[in-house]
Amino acid sequence: MLTKISLENILFLDIETVPEHDNFDALDPTKKELWAHKTQYQRKEDFSPEEFYDRAGIWAEFGMIVCISVGYFTFKGNTRSFRVTSIHGEEKDLLNEFKNLLETHYNEPYKLLCGHNAKEFDFPFIARRMIIHGIRLPTKLNLFGKKPWEIPHLDTMELWKFGDYKHYTSLKLLTNILNIPSPKDDIDGSMVCHVFYVEKDIDKIVTYCEKDVIAVAQIFLRLRGQDILDDSEIKHV
Template sequence: MLEAISSEDILFIDIETVPQKADFTELPEHFQKLWDKKSVYFRDETQAASDVYERAGIYAEFGRIICISAGVIIQKNGERFYRVKSFHDTDEKKLLLAFNDMLEKFTSNPGKKLCAHNGIEFDYPYIARRTLINGLRLPRILDISGAKPWEIKDRLLDTLQMWKFGDYKNYTSLDLLCAVFDIPTPKDDIDGSQVAQTYYQEGDLDRIIRYCEKDTLALANLILRYKGESIISIDNLLVV
Protein backbone atom coordinates (compact mmCIF):
# COMPACT_ATOMS: atom_id res chain seq x y z
CA MET A 1 0.00 0.00 0.00
CA LEU A 2 2.75 2.47 0.97
CA GLU A 3 4.52 2.11 -2.37
CA ALA A 4 1.47 3.62 -4.07
CA ILE A 5 1.47 6.67 -1.76
CA SER A 6 3.79 9.60 -2.38
CA SER A 7 5.59 10.66 0.80
CA GLU A 8 4.81 14.26 -0.14
CA ASP A 9 1.06 13.57 0.03
CA ILE A 10 1.19 12.76 3.74
CA LEU A 11 0.66 15.19 6.61
CA PHE A 12 2.49 13.90 9.70
CA ILE A 13 1.04 14.95 13.04
CA ASP A 14 1.61 14.58 16.76
CA ILE A 15 -0.36 16.03 19.65
CA GLU A 16 0.64 16.88 23.21
CA THR A 17 -2.02 16.78 25.90
CA VAL A 18 -2.28 17.61 29.60
CA PRO A 19 -4.94 17.28 32.31
CA GLN A 20 -7.57 20.02 32.26
CA LYS A 21 -6.20 21.49 35.47
CA ALA A 22 -2.77 21.59 37.09
CA ASP A 23 -4.08 19.82 40.19
CA PHE A 24 -6.99 17.51 40.98
CA THR A 25 -8.31 19.92 43.62
CA GLU A 26 -8.88 22.56 40.92
CA LEU A 27 -11.48 20.41 39.16
CA PRO A 28 -15.17 21.19 39.70
CA GLU A 29 -16.61 18.82 42.28
CA HIS A 30 -18.70 16.84 39.79
CA PHE A 31 -15.62 16.25 37.62
CA GLN A 32 -13.69 15.08 40.69
CA LYS A 33 -16.40 12.47 41.22
CA LEU A 34 -16.37 11.48 37.55
CA TRP A 35 -12.58 11.09 37.60
CA ASP A 36 -12.92 8.97 40.73
CA LYS A 37 -15.26 6.64 38.82
CA LYS A 38 -13.05 6.60 35.73
CA SER A 39 -9.77 5.99 37.54
CA VAL A 40 -11.04 3.12 39.68
CA TYR A 41 -10.29 0.81 36.75
CA PHE A 42 -6.54 1.49 36.72
CA ARG A 43 -5.54 2.62 40.21
CA ASP A 44 -4.78 0.19 43.00
CA GLU A 45 -6.63 -0.01 46.29
CA THR A 46 -4.05 2.13 48.11
CA GLN A 47 -4.45 5.05 45.69
CA ALA A 48 -6.99 7.85 45.68
CA ALA A 49 -8.33 9.43 42.50
CA SER A 50 -6.06 12.43 43.09
CA ASP A 51 -2.99 10.18 43.17
CA VAL A 52 -3.43 9.22 39.52
CA TYR A 53 -4.68 12.55 38.19
CA GLU A 54 -1.50 12.99 36.12
CA ARG A 55 -2.97 10.35 33.79
CA ALA A 56 -6.04 12.49 33.04
CA GLY A 57 -4.33 14.07 30.04
CA ILE A 58 -4.67 10.91 27.96
CA TYR A 59 -8.47 11.03 28.15
CA ALA A 60 -10.21 13.62 25.97
CA GLU A 61 -13.00 14.05 28.54
CA PHE A 62 -10.53 15.05 31.26
CA GLY A 63 -7.62 16.50 29.29
CA ARG A 64 -6.91 19.09 26.63
CA ILE A 65 -4.55 19.66 23.72
CA ILE A 66 -1.75 22.17 24.21
CA CYS A 67 0.16 21.58 20.97
CA ILE A 68 -0.29 19.96 17.57
CA SER A 69 2.70 19.76 15.27
CA ALA A 70 2.11 19.01 11.59
CA GLY A 71 4.74 18.49 8.93
CA VAL A 72 5.27 17.51 5.31
CA ILE A 73 8.15 16.19 3.23
CA ILE A 74 9.19 18.57 0.47
CA GLN A 75 11.78 18.67 -2.31
CA LYS A 76 14.18 21.59 -2.77
CA ASN A 77 16.87 21.47 -5.44
CA GLY A 78 16.67 17.70 -5.59
CA GLU A 79 17.06 17.31 -1.82
CA ARG A 80 14.44 16.26 0.71
CA PHE A 81 13.49 18.54 3.58
CA TYR A 82 10.91 18.29 6.33
CA ARG A 83 8.76 21.39 6.94
CA VAL A 84 6.82 21.55 10.19
CA LYS A 85 4.42 24.02 11.80
CA SER A 86 3.13 23.88 15.36
CA PHE A 87 -0.30 25.02 16.55
CA HIS A 88 -0.42 26.08 20.19
CA ASP A 89 -2.51 28.41 22.30
CA THR A 90 -3.64 28.65 25.91
CA ASP A 91 -7.13 28.74 24.40
CA GLU A 92 -7.65 25.22 23.05
CA LYS A 93 -10.53 26.35 20.84
CA LYS A 94 -8.29 28.80 18.97
CA LEU A 95 -5.63 26.11 18.59
CA LEU A 96 -8.15 23.66 17.09
CA LEU A 97 -9.68 26.29 14.82
CA ALA A 98 -6.29 27.04 13.29
CA PHE A 99 -5.23 23.41 12.98
CA ASN A 100 -8.55 22.18 11.61
CA ASP A 101 -8.61 24.96 9.02
CA MET A 102 -5.15 23.94 7.82
CA LEU A 103 -6.19 20.27 7.82
CA GLU A 104 -9.26 20.97 5.69
CA LYS A 105 -7.17 22.85 3.15
CA PHE A 106 -4.46 20.17 2.99
CA THR A 107 -6.89 17.26 2.60
CA SER A 108 -9.11 19.04 0.07
CA ASN A 109 -6.84 17.69 -2.64
CA PRO A 110 -7.48 14.05 -3.61
CA GLY A 111 -5.00 11.49 -2.37
CA LYS A 112 -3.81 13.43 0.67
CA LYS A 113 -3.32 11.36 3.83
CA LEU A 114 -2.93 11.99 7.54
CA CYS A 115 -0.35 10.01 9.54
CA ALA A 116 0.32 9.54 13.26
CA HIS A 117 1.81 6.85 15.49
CA ASN A 118 -1.06 5.15 17.33
CA GLY A 119 -3.24 7.74 15.63
CA ILE A 120 -6.22 5.41 15.25
CA GLU A 121 -6.52 4.91 19.00
CA PHE A 122 -5.21 8.25 20.26
CA ASP A 123 -4.42 11.31 18.11
CA TYR A 124 -7.33 11.13 15.66
CA PRO A 125 -10.15 10.45 18.15
CA TYR A 126 -8.64 12.87 20.68
CA ILE A 127 -8.62 15.74 18.17
CA ALA A 128 -12.14 14.84 17.03
CA ARG A 129 -13.52 14.67 20.58
CA ARG A 130 -11.90 17.92 21.70
CA THR A 131 -13.15 19.57 18.51
CA LEU A 132 -16.74 18.62 19.36
CA ILE A 133 -16.33 19.53 23.05
CA ASN A 134 -15.23 22.99 21.95
CA GLY A 135 -18.33 23.33 19.78
CA LEU A 136 -16.47 23.19 16.47
CA ARG A 137 -17.19 21.39 13.21
CA LEU A 138 -15.21 18.24 12.55
CA PRO A 139 -12.74 18.30 9.66
CA ARG A 140 -14.04 15.94 6.98
CA ILE A 141 -11.06 13.60 7.25
CA LEU A 142 -11.73 13.09 10.97
CA ASP A 143 -15.48 12.67 10.62
CA ILE A 144 -15.12 8.90 10.87
CA SER A 145 -17.68 7.92 13.50
CA GLY A 146 -19.35 4.77 12.19
CA ALA A 147 -16.98 4.50 9.22
CA LYS A 148 -15.89 1.06 8.04
CA PRO A 149 -12.27 0.03 8.85
CA TRP A 150 -11.26 0.11 5.18
CA GLU A 151 -12.75 3.59 4.80
CA ILE A 152 -10.63 4.81 7.72
CA LYS A 153 -7.43 3.19 6.41
CA ASP A 154 -7.94 4.91 3.07
CA ARG A 155 -7.61 8.32 4.73
CA LEU A 156 -5.75 7.85 8.00
CA LEU A 157 -2.34 6.20 8.23
CA ASP A 158 -1.03 4.77 11.50
CA THR A 159 2.60 3.64 11.74
CA LEU A 160 1.78 1.49 14.79
CA GLN A 161 -0.96 -0.39 12.93
CA MET A 162 1.36 -0.86 9.96
CA TRP A 163 4.01 -2.37 12.20
CA LYS A 164 1.56 -4.80 13.80
CA PHE A 165 0.98 -6.66 10.51
CA GLY A 166 -2.31 -7.92 11.90
CA ASP A 167 -0.90 -8.68 15.38
CA TYR A 168 -3.09 -6.97 17.97
CA LYS A 169 -1.34 -8.21 21.11
CA ASN A 170 1.40 -5.66 21.57
CA TYR A 171 2.02 -1.92 21.58
CA THR A 172 5.30 -0.76 20.04
CA SER A 173 6.40 2.77 20.86
CA LEU A 174 7.72 5.24 18.32
CA ASP A 175 10.89 5.43 20.41
CA LEU A 176 11.49 1.68 20.05
CA LEU A 177 10.84 1.74 16.31
CA CYS A 178 13.27 4.64 15.93
CA ALA A 179 15.91 2.52 17.66
CA VAL A 180 15.12 -0.54 15.52
CA PHE A 181 15.35 1.46 12.28
CA ASP A 182 18.32 3.58 13.43
CA ILE A 183 16.35 6.82 13.32
CA PRO A 184 17.57 9.67 15.58
CA THR A 185 15.18 9.63 18.52
CA PRO A 186 12.97 12.57 19.48
CA LYS A 187 13.21 11.44 23.12
CA ASP A 188 16.53 13.19 23.68
CA ASP A 189 14.98 15.76 26.03
CA ILE A 190 11.59 15.02 27.58
CA ASP A 191 9.08 12.25 26.95
CA GLY A 192 5.29 12.09 27.02
CA SER A 193 5.14 11.34 30.74
CA GLN A 194 6.89 14.66 31.50
CA VAL A 195 4.73 16.94 29.36
CA ALA A 196 2.23 17.89 32.09
CA GLN A 197 5.01 18.71 34.57
CA THR A 198 6.92 20.70 31.95
CA TYR A 199 3.76 22.64 31.10
CA TYR A 200 2.21 23.28 34.51
CA GLN A 201 5.19 23.35 36.86
CA GLU A 202 7.96 24.67 34.61
CA GLY A 203 5.81 26.72 32.22
CA ASP A 204 8.07 25.69 29.34
CA LEU A 205 5.75 25.34 26.36
CA ASP A 206 8.57 26.01 23.88
CA ARG A 207 10.35 22.87 25.10
CA ILE A 208 7.19 20.84 24.52
CA ILE A 209 6.74 22.31 21.03
CA ARG A 210 10.30 21.36 20.01
CA TYR A 211 9.74 17.84 21.35
CA CYS A 212 6.46 17.56 19.43
CA GLU A 213 8.07 18.75 16.20
CA LYS A 214 10.89 16.23 16.51
CA ASP A 215 8.29 13.50 17.03
CA THR A 216 6.70 14.29 13.68
CA LEU A 217 10.09 14.22 11.95
CA ALA A 218 10.73 10.80 13.51
CA LEU A 219 7.31 9.72 12.26
CA ALA A 220 8.07 10.90 8.73
CA ASN A 221 11.41 9.10 8.82
CA LEU A 222 9.71 5.92 9.99
CA ILE A 223 7.43 6.00 6.95
CA LEU A 224 10.49 6.51 4.75
CA ARG A 225 12.13 3.48 6.38
CA TYR A 226 8.95 1.46 5.79
CA LYS A 227 9.24 2.45 2.13
CA GLY A 228 12.94 1.50 2.02
CA GLU A 229 14.05 5.10 1.46
CA SER A 230 16.68 7.32 3.04
CA ILE A 231 15.69 9.33 6.10
CA ILE A 232 15.78 13.12 6.47
CA SER A 233 18.47 14.65 8.66
CA ILE A 234 17.58 16.94 11.56
CA ASP A 235 19.65 19.52 9.67
CA ASN A 236 16.93 19.50 7.01
CA LEU A 237 14.17 20.31 9.47
CA LEU A 238 12.43 23.57 8.50
CA VAL A 239 10.28 25.14 11.23
CA VAL A 240 7.68 27.64 10.01
Protein backbone atom coordinates in the same frame (compact mmCIF):
# COMPACT_ATOMS: atom_id res chain seq x y z
CA MET B 1 1.64 -0.57 -1.04
CA LEU B 2 3.21 2.28 0.91
CA THR B 3 5.47 3.20 -1.99
CA LYS B 4 2.42 4.04 -4.09
CA ILE B 5 1.45 6.83 -1.69
CA SER B 6 2.92 10.20 -2.60
CA LEU B 7 4.80 11.60 0.39
CA GLU B 8 3.51 15.07 -0.50
CA ASN B 9 -0.03 13.87 0.20
CA ILE B 10 0.65 12.97 3.85
CA LEU B 11 0.39 15.26 6.86
CA PHE B 12 2.44 13.82 9.73
CA LEU B 13 1.33 14.93 13.19
CA ASP B 14 1.63 14.54 16.92
CA ILE B 15 -0.15 16.15 19.87
CA GLU B 16 0.79 16.93 23.44
CA THR B 17 -1.86 16.87 26.14
CA VAL B 18 -2.14 17.79 29.82
CA PRO B 19 -4.86 17.60 32.48
CA GLU B 20 -7.54 20.24 31.91
CA HIS B 21 -6.72 21.80 35.30
CA ASP B 22 -3.45 22.16 37.14
CA ASN B 23 -4.65 20.15 40.14
CA PHE B 24 -7.40 17.80 41.26
CA ASP B 25 -8.95 20.33 43.66
CA ALA B 26 -9.87 22.56 40.72
CA LEU B 27 -12.49 19.99 39.63
CA ASP B 28 -16.05 20.46 40.80
CA PRO B 29 -17.50 17.68 43.01
CA THR B 30 -19.31 15.98 40.12
CA LYS B 31 -16.20 15.93 37.94
CA LYS B 32 -14.15 14.53 40.85
CA GLU B 33 -16.62 11.68 41.22
CA LEU B 34 -16.63 11.04 37.48
CA TRP B 35 -12.82 11.03 37.44
CA ALA B 36 -12.69 8.51 40.27
CA HIS B 37 -15.13 6.26 38.46
CA LYS B 38 -13.41 6.61 35.08
CA THR B 39 -10.00 5.65 36.47
CA GLN B 40 -10.89 3.02 39.04
CA TYR B 41 -9.59 0.15 36.91
CA GLN B 42 -6.28 1.88 36.09
CA ARG B 43 -5.71 3.07 39.65
CA LYS B 44 -6.72 -0.12 41.42
CA GLU B 45 -5.66 0.24 45.07
CA ASP B 46 -2.34 1.88 44.27
CA PHE B 47 -3.43 5.50 43.86
CA SER B 48 -6.17 7.76 45.11
CA PRO B 49 -8.10 9.76 42.47
CA GLU B 50 -6.17 12.85 43.55
CA GLU B 51 -2.78 11.15 43.26
CA PHE B 52 -3.69 9.85 39.80
CA TYR B 53 -4.84 13.19 38.41
CA ASP B 54 -1.50 14.11 36.84
CA ARG B 55 -2.30 11.42 34.24
CA ALA B 56 -5.61 13.01 33.26
CA GLY B 57 -4.09 14.24 30.02
CA ILE B 58 -4.53 10.85 28.35
CA TRP B 59 -8.33 11.09 28.52
CA ALA B 60 -10.08 13.62 26.28
CA GLU B 61 -12.87 13.99 28.84
CA PHE B 62 -10.43 15.24 31.47
CA GLY B 63 -7.46 16.54 29.46
CA MET B 64 -6.73 19.15 26.83
CA ILE B 65 -4.37 19.66 23.90
CA VAL B 66 -1.60 22.22 24.35
CA CYS B 67 0.31 21.63 21.10
CA ILE B 68 -0.29 20.11 17.69
CA SER B 69 2.84 19.71 15.58
CA VAL B 70 2.67 18.81 11.90
CA GLY B 71 5.18 17.98 9.19
CA TYR B 72 5.02 17.56 5.44
CA PHE B 73 7.35 16.73 2.55
CA THR B 74 8.13 19.05 -0.33
CA PHE B 75 10.16 18.25 -3.43
CA LYS B 76 12.04 20.42 -5.90
CA GLY B 77 13.51 18.19 -8.55
CA ASN B 78 15.51 15.54 -6.72
CA THR B 79 15.76 17.65 -3.57
CA ARG B 80 13.41 16.80 -0.74
CA SER B 81 12.71 18.65 2.46
CA PHE B 82 10.53 18.01 5.48
CA ARG B 83 8.88 21.09 6.94
CA VAL B 84 7.75 21.08 10.55
CA THR B 85 5.56 23.62 12.32
CA SER B 86 3.43 23.78 15.47
CA ILE B 87 0.14 25.22 16.66
CA HIS B 88 -0.24 26.12 20.33
CA GLY B 89 -2.16 28.51 22.55
CA GLU B 90 -5.73 28.38 23.85
CA GLU B 91 -7.13 24.95 23.02
CA LYS B 92 -10.21 26.11 21.10
CA ASP B 93 -8.07 28.45 19.02
CA LEU B 94 -5.47 25.82 18.17
CA LEU B 95 -8.19 23.31 17.26
CA ASN B 96 -9.82 25.82 14.92
CA GLU B 97 -6.45 26.60 13.36
CA PHE B 98 -5.76 22.90 12.85
CA LYS B 99 -9.22 22.41 11.34
CA ASN B 100 -8.54 25.28 8.93
CA LEU B 101 -5.23 23.65 7.92
CA LEU B 102 -7.01 20.37 7.14
CA GLU B 103 -9.83 22.00 5.20
CA THR B 104 -7.52 24.30 3.25
CA HIS B 105 -4.69 21.94 2.31
CA TYR B 106 -5.72 18.34 3.14
CA ASN B 107 -9.39 18.09 2.26
CA GLU B 108 -9.02 15.96 -0.88
CA PRO B 109 -9.80 12.22 -0.50
CA TYR B 110 -6.26 11.20 -1.45
CA LYS B 111 -4.69 13.34 1.29
CA LEU B 112 -3.81 11.36 4.44
CA LEU B 113 -2.96 11.96 8.09
CA CYS B 114 -0.23 9.92 9.77
CA GLY B 115 0.94 9.51 13.36
CA HIS B 116 2.27 6.86 15.74
CA ASN B 117 -0.50 5.14 17.69
CA ALA B 118 -2.58 7.98 16.27
CA LYS B 119 -5.63 5.85 15.51
CA GLU B 120 -5.88 4.99 19.20
CA PHE B 121 -4.88 8.36 20.63
CA ASP B 122 -4.18 11.47 18.55
CA PHE B 123 -7.03 11.32 16.02
CA PRO B 124 -9.83 10.45 18.47
CA PHE B 125 -8.47 12.87 21.09
CA ILE B 126 -8.52 15.77 18.63
CA ALA B 127 -12.02 14.84 17.42
CA ARG B 128 -13.42 14.55 20.95
CA ARG B 129 -11.94 17.87 22.04
CA MET B 130 -13.38 19.55 18.96
CA ILE B 131 -16.83 18.22 19.79
CA ILE B 132 -16.45 19.34 23.42
CA HIS B 133 -15.68 22.85 22.17
CA GLY B 134 -18.60 22.80 19.72
CA ILE B 135 -16.37 22.71 16.65
CA ARG B 136 -17.80 20.90 13.63
CA LEU B 137 -15.50 18.04 12.68
CA PRO B 138 -13.46 18.43 9.49
CA THR B 139 -13.88 15.70 6.89
CA LYS B 140 -10.55 14.08 7.77
CA LEU B 141 -11.69 13.43 11.35
CA ASN B 142 -15.36 12.67 10.75
CA LEU B 143 -15.37 8.88 10.52
CA PHE B 144 -19.10 8.27 11.05
CA GLY B 145 -20.44 5.87 8.43
CA LYS B 146 -17.09 5.38 6.70
CA LYS B 147 -15.85 1.95 5.70
CA PRO B 148 -12.38 0.95 6.98
CA TRP B 149 -10.76 1.51 3.60
CA GLU B 150 -12.29 4.98 3.37
CA ILE B 151 -10.63 6.26 6.56
CA PRO B 152 -7.79 8.62 5.54
CA HIS B 153 -5.49 7.75 8.42
CA LEU B 154 -2.12 6.03 8.56
CA ASP B 155 -0.55 4.78 11.78
CA THR B 156 3.09 3.74 11.93
CA MET B 157 2.43 1.51 14.93
CA GLU B 158 -0.34 -0.28 13.05
CA LEU B 159 1.89 -0.63 9.99
CA TRP B 160 4.60 -2.18 12.19
CA LYS B 161 2.11 -4.69 13.60
CA PHE B 162 1.75 -6.46 10.22
CA GLY B 163 -1.61 -7.79 11.35
CA ASP B 164 -0.53 -8.75 14.88
CA TYR B 165 -3.41 -7.02 16.66
CA LYS B 166 -2.03 -7.49 20.19
CA HIS B 167 1.40 -6.01 19.49
CA TYR B 168 2.40 -2.61 20.92
CA THR B 169 5.64 -0.86 20.07
CA SER B 170 6.50 2.57 21.44
CA LEU B 171 7.89 5.34 19.26
CA LYS B 172 11.12 5.27 21.26
CA LEU B 173 11.60 1.52 20.76
CA LEU B 174 10.80 1.68 17.06
CA THR B 175 13.27 4.49 16.40
CA ASN B 176 15.92 2.54 18.32
CA ILE B 177 15.60 -0.71 16.39
CA LEU B 178 15.37 1.12 13.05
CA ASN B 179 18.51 3.17 13.80
CA ILE B 180 16.64 6.46 13.76
CA PRO B 181 17.79 9.30 16.05
CA SER B 182 15.61 9.14 19.15
CA PRO B 183 13.19 12.03 19.78
CA LYS B 184 13.18 11.23 23.51
CA ASP B 185 16.37 13.01 24.52
CA ASP B 186 14.98 15.86 26.59
CA ILE B 187 11.58 15.17 28.17
CA ASP B 188 9.05 12.38 27.81
CA GLY B 189 5.28 12.28 27.82
CA SER B 190 5.03 11.84 31.57
CA MET B 191 6.81 15.17 32.08
CA VAL B 192 4.66 17.34 29.81
CA CYS B 193 2.18 18.18 32.58
CA HIS B 194 4.97 19.43 34.87
CA VAL B 195 6.63 21.41 32.08
CA PHE B 196 3.31 23.05 31.18
CA TYR B 197 1.90 23.88 34.61
CA VAL B 198 5.02 24.26 36.78
CA GLU B 199 7.84 25.29 34.43
CA LYS B 200 5.39 27.09 32.12
CA ASP B 201 7.70 26.32 29.21
CA ILE B 202 5.56 25.79 26.12
CA ASP B 203 8.61 26.11 23.87
CA LYS B 204 10.12 22.98 25.43
CA ILE B 205 6.85 21.12 24.75
CA VAL B 206 6.77 22.37 21.15
CA THR B 207 10.33 21.15 20.58
CA TYR B 208 9.47 17.76 22.04
CA CYS B 209 6.31 17.48 19.93
CA GLU B 210 8.11 18.43 16.71
CA LYS B 211 10.80 15.81 17.38
CA ASP B 212 8.07 13.18 17.56
CA VAL B 213 6.64 14.31 14.21
CA ILE B 214 10.07 14.02 12.62
CA ALA B 215 10.49 10.55 14.14
CA VAL B 216 7.15 9.41 12.68
CA ALA B 217 8.20 10.62 9.23
CA GLN B 218 11.55 8.81 9.58
CA ILE B 219 9.80 5.57 10.53
CA PHE B 220 7.47 5.91 7.56
CA LEU B 221 10.46 6.32 5.24
CA ARG B 222 12.08 3.19 6.67
CA LEU B 223 8.86 1.24 6.21
CA ARG B 224 8.93 2.30 2.56
CA GLY B 225 12.55 1.17 2.23
CA GLN B 226 13.85 4.72 1.74
CA ASP B 227 16.73 6.64 3.27
CA ILE B 228 15.82 8.62 6.36
CA LEU B 229 16.09 12.40 6.48
CA ASP B 230 19.33 14.07 7.44
CA ASP B 231 19.35 17.27 9.43
CA SER B 232 19.84 19.47 6.36
CA GLU B 233 16.52 18.26 4.94
CA ILE B 234 14.50 19.21 8.02
CA LYS B 235 13.12 22.75 8.12
CA HIS B 236 11.34 24.31 11.09
CA VAL B 237 8.85 26.90 9.87
